[in-house]
Amino acid sequence: MTATAPELLTGLTEIVDEICGSATAEKVTLDATFDDDLQIDSLTMVEVVVACEEKFGVRIPDEALENLKTVGDAVTFISDAGVAA
Amino acid sequence: MTAPHRARVAITGLGAVTPLGPDVAALWEGLLTGRSGARLLDEPAFADSPVRLAATCDIEGRLDRVEARTLDRVQQLALIAAREAWADAGSPEVDPERIAVVVGSGIGGALTILGQHDVLRESGARRVSPHLIPMLMPNGPAATVGLEFKARAGVHTTVSACASGAEGIALALDILRSGRADVVIAGGAEACVHPLPIAGFAQMRALSTRHDAPEAASRPYDKARDGFVLGEGAGIVILETEEHAAARGARIHGHLAGAGIAADAHHVTAPDPSGSGAGRSITLALRDAGLQPTDIGSINAHATSTPLGDIAEAEAFKIALGDHRPPVTAIKSCTGHLLGAAGAVEAIAAVLAVREGVVPPIRNLDDPDDAVDLDLVRVTPRAHPHEAALSTSFGFGGHDVSLVVTR
Numbered sequence: 001m002t003a004t005a006p007e008l009l010t011g012l013t014e015i016v017d018e019i020c021g022s023a024t025a026e027k028v029t030l031d032a033t034f035d036d037d038l039q040i041d042s043l044t045m046v047e048v049v050v051a052c053e054e055k056f057g058v059r060i061p062d063e064a065l066e067n068l069k070t071v072g073d074a075v076t077f078i079s080d081a082g083v084a085a
Numbered sequence: 086m087t088a089p090h091r092a093r094v095a096i097t098g099l100g101a102v103t104p105l106g107p108d109v110a111a112l113w114e115g116l117l118t119g120r121s122g123a124r125l126l127d128e129p130a131f132a133d134s135p136v137r138l139a140a141t142c143d144i145e146g147r148l149d150r151v152e153a154r155t156l157d158r159v160q161q162l163a164l165i166a167a168r169e170a171w172a173d174a175g176s177p178e179v180d181p182e183r184i185a186v187v188v189g190s191g192i193g194g195a196l197t198i199l200g201q202h203d204v205l206r207e208s209g210a211r212r213v214s215p216h217l218i219p220m221l222m223p224n225g226p227a228a229t230v231g232l233e234f235k236a237r238a239g240v241h242t243t244v245s246a247c248a249s250g251a252e253g254i255a256l257a258l259d260i261l262r263s264g265r266a267d268v269v270i271a272g273g274a275e276a277c278v279h280p281l282p283i284a285g286f287a288q289m290r291a292l293s294t295r296h297d298a299p300e301a302a303s304r305p306y307d308k309a310r311d312g313f314v315l316g317e318g319a320g321i322v323i324l325e326t327e328e329h330a331a332a333r334g335a336r337i338h339g340h341l342a343g344a345g346i347a348a349d350a351h352h353v354t355a356p357d358p359s360g361s362g363a364g365r366s367i368t369l370a371l372r373d374a375g376l377q378p379t380d381i382g383s384i385n386a387h388a389t390s391t392p393l394g395d396i397a398e399a400e401a402f403k404i405a406l407g408d409h410r411p412p413v414t415a416i417k418s419c420t421g422h423l424l425g426a427a428g429a430v431e432a433i434a435a436v437l438a439v440r441e442g443v444v445p446p447i448r449n450l451d452d453p454d455d456a457v458d459l460d461l462v463r464v465t466p467r468a469h470p471h472e473a474a475l476s477t478s479f480g481f482g483g484h485d486v487s488l489v490v491t492r
Contacts, residue, residue, distance in 0.1 A: 021151035044155075046215035053211075 003056065008075045015051040019044060030072035052078065094261050094341045095330040096490070098174025098323030099433050100166040103420050104140035104316050107147070108169055112430070113437050116416055116445035117466045121300035123314045123421050130280055135287045138299050139278045140316035140421025155216045156229060157194035162319035162426070163226035163274035164233060170270065171234060174323040177268070177333055185238040185266035186231040187256045188321070189249030189273040191425030191480070192282065193223035199279055226274040230321070238266040246480030249273050250320060251428025251488055255344035257324050267329040272429035274319035283315060289354065291391060304449035305388035305415035306395050306457050313389040316421030320429030339436045342473065342491040343374025349483030356397035356479060363397065364404030366485035367475060371405070374473070374489040378406040382471020383444045385435040387479050388415035389422050398477065399457045410460045412467055414438070418448035428478035428486060435474040435490050442470035
């Protein structure tokens with residue numbers, strides 16, 4: 001079964017909460033940008049990516065990362081990768 | 086040639102997280118009551134360790150989860166002690182370009198490098214933390230403290246094994262006298278209680294193996310001493326030029342009157358049995374402070390509880406102080422050996438001894454070694470009003486650092 005967009009958003013929010021804390025997790029929306037809105041720096045973004053790969057069983061290559069500006073971009077990428085929930 | 090102008094340096098803030106407790110108050114109370122911070126390492130990771138003794142700090146809940154996860158434990162300890170010291174100094178408003186940092190560490194982010202090596206072997210390179218490098222680098226604790234207080238006058242790391250913390254304070258004195266900063270946040274931090282460093286020290290036969298009585302294991306100058314007890318912690322002091330401290334009406338704990346640095350050039354780990362390098366560092370510190378041997382009212386000895394080291398240090402006191410025998414304490418009997426943090430924590434104890442007019446007792450000193458002719462303070466604190474204290478620190482590599490603190 002493929003995870004739905006709301007399920008992916010919930011999962012991503014959990015990851016952000018774990019890595020960046022609840023104050024940042026509260027700001028997570030599909031439109032939120034990782035850099036400006038969530039203030040996630042490049043090192044921490046690598047952690048978020050690795051956590052997504054573990055949680056959703058996808059591979060997010062560095063080339064793809066450049067296009068993941070918002071949380072919604074990440075949800076779409078993971079969803080398109082056909083992830084098991 | 087005339088001596089250059091020497092700014093007087095005030096000590097306006099103290100911070101320490103040690104096996105005796107969360108702050109300077111707990112450290113001092115523990116020293117006065119002769120409490121031990123040593124314990125048996127009963128965690129499964131140490132089950133096969135040849136030595137299962139250490140003196141560890143409880144910092145659970147001191148930093149928030151997010152703050153802690155990108156900082157190695159040595160950085161966390163440095164940050165906790167620095168926050169206490171800065172608050173103790175009254176959280177002064179200082180131009181960031183006039184604040185410098187020196188935080189020494191003997192080993193750096195050892196727990197991170199070892200833990201992440203396990204991750205690499207078990208899960209591969211893509212699972213290695215992107216924070217690995219800033220967490221393992223030896224300048225990590227200094228960088229963490231520098232970021233916290235926006236210090237922009239230079240952030241430095243002294244690395245001289247068990248003299249790192251004392252050397253950090255000595256470098257801070259140079260920085261203030263040279264006019265490169267008005268305030269320096271200085272000290273040392275260490276956190277390497279892990280089976281690998283313990284195995285390494287154990288292979289050197291440097292550690293006590295008194296497993297049946299952990300609290301009796303660290304016993305400087307006692308006939309039955311058999312090595313040191315590995316500890317962790319951090320000590321940080323806020324140093325200011327007297328002028329800067331006076332201008333803001335700061336409370337002054339005491340003064341850093343002088344520092345002396347020498348090297349044995351004898352053996353990479355064994356102390357020079359003649360004590361000549363160590364003795365020279367004391368003589369240099371006295372000269373730097375403009376004091377005579379007889380001005381020294383107490384000594385906070387390096388005294389790690391190793392059979393050879395304690396005796397070599399006693400020789401050094403003889404060389405530098407002659408017949409003058411001020412009361413000597415050795416706080417590693419309580420704290421364990423905090424390696425790169427030791428010199429900083431002990432400088433704090435020396436400041437408090439002068440400020441309070443009390444020399445803490447050496448714990449576990451049941452049967453003083455006849456080879457040591459010193460006035461060792463035992464059993465109870467000694468009320469002893471005095472104006473100046475000497476604190477000595479020596480490190481693998483032959484590093485000798487002595488500090489003189491005054492009222």
